[in-house]
Amino acid sequence: MLGAVPLTAAAYQYVLVAFHFCRNHYKLCSPYFPRTAILVPAWNEAMVIGASIDRLMQLNYPPEALRVFVVDDASTDETPDVILSKAARYPGQVFHLRRLKGGEGKAHTLNHGLEVILADDWMQALLIMDADVIYEPDSLRMMTRHLADPKVGAVTAYIKEGGGSGNYLTKFIAFEYITAQAAARRCQNVLGAVACLAGGAQLHSRANLEAIGSRIDTSSLAEDTFTTFKTQMAGRRVVFEPHAKVWAEEPGTIVGLWKQRLRWARGNVQVTKRFAGVWCRPSRSHRLGTISFSVFWFSLLLLPILMICASAALIILYFADFSLAWITFHVLWIINALTYVFITAFVLMMDWQTGRRVWRQAILFPGLISLSIIIAACFPRLLQLVFNDALPHAGIAVTAAQRRSLVLFAYGWMAVSMLVAFLGKSVEQHRFGRLLAPMFIYIAGFGPLLCACTFASYIKELRGAEMIWDKTEKTGKAGMPA
């Protein structure tokens, strides 16, 4: 029944979202416009950086309280020229900082900028963003209002998939972002412990930056999560502002997504190890150690292992005690079904603007086979109708041995689904891959693809593989809906 833990944890998490109306930070907000430096790391971003700077200059924020520092990480394309031309267009507001040695990762690039910005006492708040993300005009203002409370050290925004009409994969990501950002982070606001300041939208107070050492951690691939944890452990609050919306371009291929998510997942493994003393140890200064937060964290981190364990246990039980296996299987998948119905319906309603574009991907998020198992587990009479009436009527006789094989397949599917999703990634770069890969993902599910990625991150971390900063490729397609 371990397999049911992440499902129940997920359902509990979404129930907590409903309490965000009474447990939020709005009561302590006030209009506040600190002098804000925007730090933008850029490596070969010529295609996107110019438009990004222009949009930042159009934010609904006092222009005299806004400065943009673009750290050019030894770009080899026209990035420096674009930044310099913008610096000339917005004198005193846009600054070009050049690193001569690049490619060391985002944290190093950020630290280069931080050194310069902190050397001057002009900055009262710092917004760290990605070169391609698009801030809605009011978003920064909505974020800074939380910093009026000195107990708040950092604020993050709602990152949305901004690839326009996009393909099947970006639509899956768009739905996933409603669950992972709009929903999960609201729940974290309710709990008082935020797992991660989105790398593309993290606003810090100067006091917070100085308290965490005026530097971004360079020892891991999840520098944003490290900063989030350090902020809260230093006794300051981290707040998620769901109404400050930021649009980001996301990978349109499984290979691109895999690179990005492997980096994130490996970073999470590193965070888990580094902050080993935090888990399940409630503290007076922060809420990262609460049981609820720890359960949510490990439910996600250990999900692939729990899925494999659940499948293995069902298969062992199949041979040891068939009827017990059958009951356990039903209980597990019924919990799965109820969680799926609740989360999918709630999440789609939560952000219907995105939901109406991606509702098909939302329904198919667990994959076609898992959906079939859900229906079979929830409605066994329907299954009997198919096997006892419909199939024989169509001249298809299913033998007892075939039925047993089907049952075994259903028991093992939770583990096998990750493998099938991984095959989708493997075939993508081969001939007909662009045609076959979506089929694999629709069959296996987008969720299992992410689990496979997390599993791969364990292996990378166990092997001590080199930490390579695989930058997500951006084409400048990100945009806000009209």
Next chain:
Amino acid sequence: MTRLDGEHRPVARPRAAPAPTPTPTVEPAADAAAADAAAGAEAARIFQEEINDAVSYEKGLAVKALIALALVALVIAIRVLFLG
């Protein structure tokens, strides 16, 4: 409708926080001070509206959670009554 649905309305340019180290300034004219005060009041009004909008949106989410729970109850009912 509110900005929560992605719409935007023109917002008065808010004022920046004062610098931590005082710098010599020119005494502002009375009309400039009045304009400043008006802009400040407008910014405060917009702020309050936004907070009210945000809180009512969050209240709406609680209702949506109940609707989603009702769907779950419906699935359970179908299973128990018809296809269990």
